[in-house]
Amino acid sequence: MKKILIIGIGAGNPDYVTMQAVNALNLVDVFFIMDKGADKAKLIELRKEICKRYIKGTDYRFVDAASPAWPRNTEDYPSTVDSLNRDKQAVFERLIAEEMEEGECGAFLVWGDPTLYDSTIRIIETIAGSGVHELEYEVIPGISSFQALAAKHKTTLNRIGRSVEITTGRKLAGGFPDNVDSVVVMLDADDTYKRFADQDIDIYWGAYVGMPDEILVSGKLKDVVDDIQRIRTAARQANGWIMDTYLMRRGDD
Secondary structure, eight states: OEEEEEEEOBSSOGGGOOHHHHHHHTTOSEEEEEEOOGGGHHHHHHHHHHHHHHOSSSOOEEEEEEOOOOOSSOSOHHHHHHHHHHHHHHHHHHHHHHHOOTTOEEEEEESBOTTSSOOHHHHHHHHHHHSSSOEEEEEEOOOOHHHHHHHHTTOOSSOTTOOEEEEEHHHHTTOSOTTOSEEEEESOSSOGGGGGTTSOEEEEEEESTTSTTOEEEEEEHHHHHHHHHHHHHHHHHHHSOOOEEEEEEEOOO
């Protein structure tokens, strides 16, 4: 029997790693690292730093694999993601077959929380259900970027008695949700918040939350929209990538 741990490592700061995750890290024989290119080398180094900080021994190893490329600006997003996940599944299956011995424990270290906007659980579930490998798996939750974002801005995600919706920039482009007054937006490559600058909306924006490069901006959207776009563009150019999220909230009734 082989075992896979899907470990949420939090949003950028090693201090976000939970005690449950620390205990899980110390069970692992091999960590699988999906390499997304030189621009995101910091994300790999952070994973290794977390292991060095929290694992008591040195009897573990890292195995790197190239993360499959995929077109970002696709019209058929669900189909594209399905194709991407099939490609990832093939990589995962190879790693489990070739890089693990029977009785060993392998792990994927997932940024933030593995239950939100990440497909690792779905892929491992499919592999385990296929019967190709005698495999069990466990999921360890982590602190997601939007939780860290709200804490950094010293605010709450929702108002008393109100709901908050977690969505993507692609979905938000269809309009501010009618049934909520607070919305958390992730995976927004197109500065979708700009569409709402003429409305009475507060925004709490953050990039690289928890990391040394962390940037935070908050205020009335109409007042800070240009600042966010300028800062976001400059940060992407400087780092080669950006990881940001934001909370938008309608003005007080």
